[in-house]
Amino acid sequence: MKHRPRPPLPAPFPSATVYVTTSRPRADWCPACKAYTAFVGDVLLLAEDGVSVVGTYTGCEICDDPDEGAPRA
């Protein structure tokens, strides 16, 4: 008799407990820098019943760098 694979999160969670995490960002085109210095990634919601993508996050390693010029408004 084979063991069933355990779920990745065996501990019982309260139903309201979820975790938000982000995927590894992908390089993306930044129109301000005119280069592939931007990044985009998925915002993932980890809940009892699985993982769902709830949004995306974007940024630019040049535009978002506080050491490079004035911060964005």
Ligand SMILES: [Zn+2]
């Ligand atoms: Zn940029």
